[in-house]
Amino acid sequence: MNRSRLTPLGTCAAALTLAVGALALVEPAYAAEPTSNGKGGNTEQKGGSDKSGNGIYAAAEVKYTGAVAKAGASGNVASSDVNWTPPPCWYAPKYGAKEFKKKMSKELKEAASAPGMAGHAGAAINELERHYEDDYGWTDTPGYKDYNVDKDGEGMFWAAYENPDEPDYLKRTSCSDIPFWVENGEAPPPRYEEAISPKILAALAYQHMELPKTKVTLAPDGNTKVKLPTWAWLDKAAFDEVEATAAINIPGFHLEATTTAKPKALTLDPGTEDATTLPADGQCPIVGGKIGEPYAQGKAKETPPCGIVYGRSSAGATFPLKASLTWEISWTGTGQNAPVGMPDGKIEAVQDVTVEEIQSINR
Numbered sequence: 001m002n003r004s005r006l007t008p009l010g011t012c013a014a015a016l017t018l019a020v021g022a023l024a025l026v027e028p029a030y031a032a033e034p035t036s037n038g039k040g041g042n043t044e045q046k047g048g049s050d051k052s053g054n055g056i057y058a059a060a061e062v063k064y065t066g067a068v069a070k071a072g073a074s075g076n077v078a079s080s081d082v083n084w085t086p087p088p089c090w091y092a093p094k095y096g097a098k099e100f101k102k103k104m105s106k107e108l109k110e111a112a113s114a115p116g117m118a119g120h121a122g123a124a125i126n127e128l129e130r131h132y133e134d135d136y137g138w139t140d141t142p143g144y145k146d147y148n149v150d151k152d153g154e155g156m157f158w159a160a161y162e163n164p165d166e167p168d169y170l171k172r173t174s175c176s177d178i179p180f181w182v183e184n185g186e187a188p189p190p191r192y193e194e195a196i197s198p199k200i201l202a203a204l205a206y207q208h209m210e211l212p213k214t215k216v217t218l219a220p221d222g223n224t225k226v227k228l229p230t231w232a233w234l235d236k237a238a239f240d241e242v243e244a245t246a247a248i249n250i251p252g253f254h255l256e257a258t259t260t261a262k263p264k265a266l267t268l269d270p271g272t273e274d275a276t277t278l279p280a281d282g283q284c285p286i287v288g289g290k291i292g293e294p295y296a297q298g299k300a301k302e303t304p305p306c307g308i309v310y311g312r313s314s315a316g317a318t319f320p321l322k323a324s325l326t327w328e329i330s331w332t333g334t335g336q337n338a339p340v341g342m343p344d345g346k347i348e349a350v351q352d353v354t355v356e357e358i359q360s361i362n363r
Contacts, residue, residue, distance in 0.1 A: 233292025
């Protein structure tokens with residue numbers, strides 16, 4: 001991916017880009033308020049200032065609605081694709097022209113007067129100042145006249161946002177380009193591959209999505225017998241379609257995406273090798289809008305469409321039955337009405353099952 005492009009000063013300028021980023025581009029904070037049904041949250045990714053009060057306030061907010069975790073936390077969905085990860089950072093609208101001039105010019109003056117800022121470092125600071133003040137640009141990065149103040153309100157400077165749930169610091173801070181101007185209603189230059197988009201918002205909605213917990217109903221419930229089928233099923237309410245939306249909505253800019261999860265199949269792991277799953281591969285598909293079939297009297301000798309037959313007792317202990325519900329994930333969003341597929345999601349739950357020998361009486 002394309003990164004910092006301060007090519008004339010090479011590594012020195014790149015180092016300055018990171019230094020200025022550390023000073024001026026503050027990490028977003030989170031705030032949330034619960035929805036009325038208590039099943040999700042309205043979560044906003046907001047800006048703030050650093051402890052010194054010199055940080056630049058973030059203009060764009062990512063607001064999460066629908067089935068999302070509260071307080072900005074990650075949801076409970078694990079991607080079935082081990083190579084899929086949410087975006088670690090992105091670029092989005094952050095400063096108006098007048099605000100940017102006030103903040104950035106102050107940062108540059110403070111950086112220039114700091115100890116050790118001579119030689120190449122001082123030259124890099126001077127070049128960055130010329131870039132925003134005197135229309136000085138590079139090969140693919142045009143310069144600005146007086147921070148574009150005469151265009152205030154006609155666009156915004158875009159800058160980096162970090163995903164606070166990304167544990168890898170290098171990935172989280174990898175959006176290291178200096179702030180760049182985008183006119184209202186126009187797309188950012190294509191070289192900024194991490195510029196916020198419906199696809200990125202869909203991935204963030206996926207990251208924050210909270211799906212219903214998977215608790216399988218068993219018959220017999222929690223205490224079954226060796227070589228007798230244990231029926232397993234899920235109530236329909238446990239796997240209704242779920243949606244989570246991520247959106248940015250500020251003057252002159254609106255973007256959103258809705259990520260949808262639909263139940264696909266239930267996979268059972270008995271917790272012991274001495275057991276047979278029904279079906280044999282352990283995957284119980286959705287048939288007629290339901291997974292499995294509730295047990296009813298008179299069906300004790302029938303084979304359930306979804307279940308387990310244990311081959312030995314748990315010997316006074318329990319077996320950890322793991323139930324994994326696979327969800328088919330897709331998204332739609334601004335300019336994208338047809339669903340776009342994403343890696344399946346999974347949530348797992350473990351419940352203890354006691355398996356006893358059948359007691360026989362010899363006469």
